[in-house]
Amino acid sequence: MNSHFKSFILEKTKASSLQEKEVIQNLWSGYGKIRRITLEGSAIGSVVIKNVELPKQKNHPRGWNSDIGHQRKLKSYQVETFWYQNYSSKCLARLPKCYGVTQKDDEVLIILEDLDTAGFSLRKQDVNWQEIEACLEWLANFHASYLGQDPNGLWKIGTYWHLATRPQELEALEDLALKKAAADIDATLNNCTYKTFVHGDAKLANFCFSEDGQVAGVDFQYVGGGCGMKDVAYFVGSCLNEDECERLENKILDTYFNYLQNALGSKNNPLENEWRALYPVAWADFHRFLKGWSPGHWKINSYSERITQRVIHNL
Numbered sequence: 001m002n003s004h005f006k007s008f009i010l011e012k013t014k015a016s017s018l019q020e021k022e023v024i025q026n027l028w029s030g031y032g033k034i035r036r037i038t039l040e041g042s043a044i045g046s047v048v049i050k051n052v053e054l055p056k057q058k059n060h061p062r063g064w065n066s067d068i069g070h071q072r073k074l075k076s077y078q079v080e081t082f083w084y085q086n087y088s089s090k091c092l093a094r095l096p097k098c099y100g101v102t103q104k105d106d107e108v109l110i111i112l113e114d115l116d117t118a119g120f121s122l123r124k125q126d127v128n129w130q131e132i133e134a135c136l137e138w139l140a141n142f143h144a145s146y147l148g149q150d151p152n153g154l155w156k157i158g159t160y161w162h163l164a165t166r167p168q169e170l171e172a173l174e175d176l177a178l179k180k181a182a183a184d185i186d187a188t189l190n191n192c193t194y195k196t197f198v199h200g201d202a203k204l205a206n207f208c209f210s211e212d213g214q215v216a217g218v219d220f221q222y223v224g225g226g227c228g229m230k231d232v233a234y235f236v237g238s239c240l241n242e243d244e245c246e247r248l249e250n251k252i253l254d255t256y257f258n259y260l261q262n263a264l265g266s267k268n269n270p271l272e273n274e275w276r277a278l279y280p281v282a283w284a285d286f287h288r289f290l291k292g293w294s295p296g297h298w299k300i301n302s303y304s305e306r307i308t309q310r311v312i313h314n315l
Contacts, residue, residue, distance in 0.1 A: 001051065004104045009037065009049065012100035012111055016041030027052065031073055032107075036114060046117055047099060052077045052108040072165050075155075076221035077108055082153040083220045084110060087197070092263060093141040094120075094216040120208035120216045127204065127239050134215045135207050135235060136252065137259040139199070142217070143228040144263035146197035147271075155224025157190060158198035159234070161289035162226075169292035181312045182288050188281050188315070192227045194271040200224060202231040203238035229275050229282040232256055237286065242303035253279060284308040 001020070009018055017040040024034040032052040039046060054074075084098040096113040103109070115121070124131060151158070163170065163186040173179045199206075200222025208216045236245055236252055257272050287304045290297050 002104060002107070005049075005051070005102065005107070005109045008100060008102045008109065009039075009047070009111055013039050013042045013044050013047060015039035015044070021046065024048065028073070031077070036116075044099075044114075046114045048096070048112045048114050050080075050108075050110040050112065052110075054106045068165070068168065072160075076160070079154050079223060080219075080221045081108060081110060083223050084112075086153060087146070087223075088220070090145055091142060092145045093138045094214065095220075096216065096218060115208045115216050115218070118216075119210045120214070122209035122211065124204060124207070124209055124239075130213055131209065131215075132239065132252070133255055134209075134213055135202075135204070136232070136256045138207070138215050138217055139202060139228065139231050139235065140256055140259035141263050142199060143196040143231070144260055147194065147264065149197065151197055151223070151225040154197065155200065155222060158200040158222055158224025158226045159230050159286075160201055160222040161286055161293075162186065163285075163288075166289055166292070169289055171292075173288065173292035174295070175291055177312055178284075178288050178291065178308060181284075181315055184315045185281055185285050185288060185311065189227050189230065189278060189285055192274055192278060194227070194268075194274055195225050196228050197223055198226045198228060198231045200231070202235045204235070205238070227275060227278050227282060228260070229279045230285065233279060233282040234286055237283070237299050237304070242301035245303050249279075280307045280311050284311040 006018065009015070019038050019040075021036045021038045024036055026033055027050075031054070032050070034048060034050050037047050037049055081101050085101055088095060088098055096115050099111040099113070101108070101110050127135075155162075157164065163182055170179065170182055173182075199217065199220070201219055202217070206217060206219045208218060232252070240248065253276055257276070261267050261272070283304065284307060287300070287308045290299055
């Protein structure tokens with residue numbers, strides 16, 4: 001870590017000294033690291049820093065090395081920085097506090113609250129219904145926080161898979177009916193009446209759990225405008241198998257909309273009716289990306305295929 005970043009951390013946390021405790025994870029494709037830093041002489045015992053640095057060579061784990069991908073990743077970190085500086089404090093959902101953001105040459109540093117020490121130390125690979133419900137409540141609160149707002153400084157259209165940023169994956173898509181329908185699916189979602197900010201990467205791995213069942217969300221690189229169903233469909237697909245996705249579909253939507261209406265403070269039936277109808281469309285939209293990006297991916301299943309075929313038929 002360079003001296004500018006060290007000085008910045010000490011200044012923002014009012015610490016007398018710091019020590020790198022561990023690397024929590026490497027960022028996707030070699031774009032930096034997330035580290036835990038312990039502090040001395042500060043009221044804050046530790047922080048998590050996200051240190052973004054441009055890789056000297058592109059090394060995408062699935063082979064998608066391109067200038068398009070590089071520019072998308074660069075923008076994603078700019079979006080996350082802007083998000084923390086301008087929007088995060090307005091969020092009703094729990095997320096890490098941001099203590100400061102700085103840049104030096106080709107590196108960016110974001111200083112964040114250590115959610116482990118805040119009580120959110122659990123990470124889940126499998127979840128029960130109560131944990132799914134907690135994540136749906138988090139998404140509902142997140143979406144309620146920004147309903148009707150313009151995503152200035154963020155992605156105009158949120159999610160990392162949205163069509164305009166994924167021309168290579170569309171070109172590689174061998175499902176010709178889905179390929180032909182991709183633009184209409186995208187437009188149906190983008191032209192909805194009720195828009196909010198979507199998290200854009202609301203998979204199970206981006207939720208931190210507490211012992212009492214509360215959750216906090218992390219990773220805001222793909223926050224942008226759109227229909228909240230994009231997050232809900234993507235989250236569900238990240239933690240349930242195809243039988244559970246189908247069996248629990250109505251329960252999932254009922255639960256999410258109950259929390260959303262409560263968070264909004266007054267019932268908005270037109271929004272709920274529109275978004276419920278767009279849930280399968282959001283599912284088909286991610287399915288389009290996945291089949292072009294990684295045709296053998298475990299998330300591609302008969303439930304996704306049936307939903308997508310029904311969406312294409314109804315367009």
